[in-house]
Amino acid sequence: MGRTVFDFSNQVAVITGAALGIGKRSAECFAEAGAKVFLIDINVKGGAAAAQGIQTRGGDAAFIECDVTNAAAVKQTFETIMDKAGRIDILVNSAGGFYTQFDTADTPEEEWDAVVDRNLKSVFLTAKSIVPIFQKQQSGRIINLGSMAGLTTLNPASPPYAAAKAGVHCLTRVLAFELGKYGATVNAIAPGTTATERVIAVRNEEQRKMIGKATLVGRIAEVEDMVGWVLFLAAPESGYLTGQTIAVNGGRLMV
Ligand SMILES: NC(=O)c1ccc[n+]([C@@H]2O[C@H](COP(=O)([O-])OP(=O)(O)OC[C@H]3O[C@@H](n4cnc5c(N)ncnc54)[C@H](OP(=O)(O)O)[C@@H]3O)[C@@H](O)[C@H]2O)c1
Numbered sequence: 001m002g003r004t005v006f007d008f009s010n011q012v013a014v015i016t017g018a019a020l021g022i023g024k025r026s027a028e029c030f031a032e033a034g035a036k037v038f039l040i041d042i043n044v045k046g047g048a049a050a051a052q053g054i055q056t057r058g059g060d061a062a063f064i065e066c067d068v069t070n071a072a073a074v075k076q077t078f079e080t081i082m083d084k085a086g087r088i089d090i091l092v093n094s095a096g097g098f099y100t101q102f103d104t105a106d107t108p109e110e111e112w113d114a115v116v117d118r119n120l121k122s123v124f125l126t127a128k129s130i131v132p133i134f135q136k137q138q139s140g141r142i143i144n145l146g147s148m149a150g151l152t153t154l155n156p157a158s159p160p161y162a163a164a165k166a167g168v169h170c171l172t173r174v175l176a177f178e179l180g181k182y183g184a185t186v187n188a189i190a191p192g193t194t195a196t197e198r199v200i201a202v203r204n205e206e207q208r209k210m211i212g213k214a215t216l217v218g219r220i221a222e223v224e225d226m227v228g229w230v231l232f233l234a235a236p237e238s239g240y241l242t243g244q245t246i247a248v249n250g251g252r253l254m255v
Pocket of ligand 1: 023
């Protein structure tokens with residue numbers, strides 16, 4: 001199969017959760033397509049290495065350490081990026097996830113708060129910084145990483161994660177409503193299970209095959225399956241699409 005060639009020359013892309021997985025590969029692909037990329041993550045070693053990797057291949061990348069659940073840190077990060085780059089064209093909110101699966105009765109309150117903050121408050125905080133920038137520019141794109149877990153429940157789910165991702169899909173619509181008048185679009189993708197480094201570490205090959213068998217296309221998603229959508233949602237061709245959550249799950253769930 002061929003590969004669509006995207007062109008993001010002269011554009012500035014900010015990607016949260018860019019040290020690993022979908023965020024990291026999105027940053028690499030935006031840089032390959034000519035964008036100046038800012039990689040945001042709490043993981044300093046991974047984020048710096050990801051930015052360094054892009055630079056080594058001739059891309060324009062910088063890493064900024066930021067906890068996207070911390071309002072002051074997020075505000076400072078966006079001010080730093082505007083000082084350095086003067087504009088932001090694309091924001092990808094990929095920071096998220098959860099680390100322990102609890103049932104509701106066993107979920108510690110701290111776990112609820114941490115997972116909701118990581119997955120939902122983070123999108124609110126970055127939006128607070130980006131809205132005035134897009135208003136001034138009269139343009140911009142936001143791509144949020146939601147989840148199939150926020151659309152339906154097919155497996156045991158982390159309660160705060162599923163609820164937060166449903167919130168991300170909702171906030172995507174609210175932001176699309178607010179930002180349309182500035183010529184900016186806001187969309188989300190809701191991935192099915194995707195074979196990132198973290199998923200490969202916790203699901204063996206047999207389990208990944210079983211996940212693939214539950215889809216219509218017969219395989220687990222690769223990171224590239226998600227990144228293509230992230231780039232497309234930032235491309236000029238998708239300018240009439242806003243407020244949508246694209247369910248990218250190999251047909252496991254059709255909505
Ligand atoms: N992979 C899947 O199967 C899948 C399925 C559906 C939805 N998604 C969603 O897609 C997005 C990307 O998933 P992924 O699997 O590529 O993620 P990942 O590999 O787990 O990477 C997420 C990155 O975000 C960072 N991060 C976590 N909390 C942060 C914070 N407070 N501030 C800044 N950075 C933070 C993580 O750092 P640490 O490693 O230090 O925590 C990590 O580098 C997530 O929102 C996830 O929920 C993934």
